[in-house]
Amino acid sequence: MAAIISCRYNYCSSPQPIKASKPINPNKLSTNFISFAHTLNDRRFRPKCSCKDPRGVQTPSDKQCGQKDWIFSLKECAISMALAVGLIAGVPTLGWPNYSNAANAPPVLPDLSVLISGPPIKDPGTLLRNALPIDNKAIREVQKPLEDITDSLKVVGLKALDSVERNVRQASRAVKQGRSLIVSGMAKSKVDHGIELLNKLEAGLDELQQIVEDKNRDAVAPKQKELLNYVGGVEEDMVDGFPYEVPEEYQSMPLLKGRATVDMKVKVKDNPNLDECTFRIVLDGYNAPVTAGNFIDLVERHFYDGMEIQRADGFVVQTGDPEGPAEGFIDPSKEKTRTIPLEIMVDGEKAPFYGETLEELGLYKAQTKLPFNAFGTMAMARDEFENNSASSQVFWLLKESELTPSNANILDGRYAVFGFVTENQDYLADLKVGDVIESMQVVSGLDNLVNPSYKIAG
Structure with missing residues (x-):
């Protein structure tokens, strides 16, 4: 069972809206x-x-x-x-030396057809489900109408339930008609678990149908979330092993060959509305095994415990710069900074690209598997002029991609995304410089980490 994630307040209040942007600089x-x-x-x-x-x-x-x-x-x-x-x-630059673009990159103007192709997917759960290395149309036909419930609920009042009911019926029909194809797509070692989740999904759809018939609008969203968790679990049970070989030069590094979940507990200072908050982060090693592996290895070393938030400017929240002259993690076994390569997975590719931005590769229209679309997208900070300089500094994006989908913004293909905040991400906007990360803890998926250096030299 997932741990209960909560934020503790000094008094009860609704989340404060993000402040309006400052004048254009x-x-x-x-x-x-x-x-x-x-x-x-x-x-x-x-x-x-x-x-x-x-x-x-x-x-x-x-x-x-x-x-x-x-x-x-x-x-x-x-x-x-x-x-x-x-x-x-x-070429846009961020004006921040730890993760701005290389100044000599070729000028690129996003393809206007991409800009007007439709709104990007912003939900981190959906992005993570879509990023799994699977190709099973039957389960995707269950996933889509359940996700569409979110848009259905944007209609005011009980009128929304008419659309929700259509979504539920479509998902239920897709489960019944596609059950055999869904089961056949599961990895042999995971079939029993997958069928268990599939049964829970079918029963849950019946329960959601009853919720709609009872006109209990408030109960729809929590049930939808539960059912999508089942869908995500079934889809993960379709992944049979790790889908590709990491390049030889990186094979000895800590690698996350799968997914893991981390809870980050932050003590908030000087905020009358928020005292402390626990953020749940899902790390995606399928699409960024080196980047996610490096991070989870540092988490197990307690590298981030007690560290302050070092940047919080309304654009990103950033941390990971240790005390002293070094800007990254000093590997005690080698007595030098451990760095990792830039790692970008592109939609349609079997393995990530390493060491070069998509601009440098000439892949101007490529779509990244883990885009900077969601509020709370997590990525590695790096030196301004060196692609392979990331070490321990990480940042979370505080903007959603409202108008520009993947590859049409200034970050995709230039910085390595390796996860998303999936619980309490809205409260990232409340963090300030000086707030303290009390702890980071791996709550699941640690068994997917290979070559864990923390066991060799703590």
Whole structure:
């Protein structure tokens, strides 16, 4: 059973909304483009392009702002801003030396067809399910309508239940019709467990149908989450071993050949609303075995225990820089900083790319398996000019990809994503510099770690 994850408050209150972005800084156009994109979906903003350029400079056409001809759709605004950023800034940089782009990377303008292809998937659970190395259409046909319940519930009141009922019936039909194909797709060593989860899923769908008939709207979302956990478990039971060989030069490093779950408990200072919070993080070693393995090895060394949050600026939360001159983990057995390569898995590839960004590889339209779409996406920080310099510094993204899907933003393909915060991620926005990580603990999946260096030299 999953551990209960909770945040402790000094008094009961609802989460505070993220504060509005600061004024545009022309020296940090890439960061501010994401801030701009994020605020466009704020209900206080209409889908209309501003009459100021990206630097906040007033244009001569102020009077035309009121004319209907200047009202654009949200997608057209995204395209206009992408063009402005691309033309003015070339390759975006973050203005932060630990994980900004190489300055000499070739200029790239995202393909506009990608920008307008539809909203990206932002739910970390969905991203993790889709990133599993499986190809079983039958279980995906169960997964999709259950995930669509989230959109169905956006309708106000009990009217939402009509759409939810259609979702439930579609998922139930997919389970019954595709059961044999689902079972046949399970790894032989995991069939018994997979069938057990599948039975729970079928029973749960009947229960959700009854919830809908009883018009108990509030009970829908918790049941949906439970059922999607069953779906995810069935899909994981379809993975038969580790799907590829890690390159020889990295095979002796700590490797996570599968997935693991970590709980990070943070003590929050100077916040009247939040005292402490435990964040649940799912690490994906299928798509980033070296990166995830390095991190979980450090967690087992208690490297992060007692460490402060070192950056919290509304864009990312970052930590992992140890005391002293070193900017990463010093391996006591070698008395030097342990670094890992940049590791990027691309959709359609069997193994990750190492040591080069997707720009450097010329894969400008490639979609990453673990995109920077979700609030709380976790990735490795690295030196500005060296792809293979990541060590122990990690960051969590505090922006969702509102307008730009994978490969059309400034991070995908440049930094190694290796997990997502799946519980309490909204509270990452409440963390401040100086808040303390009381502990990080592996709660499942440690048996997927191979070459654990912490057992050799603690």
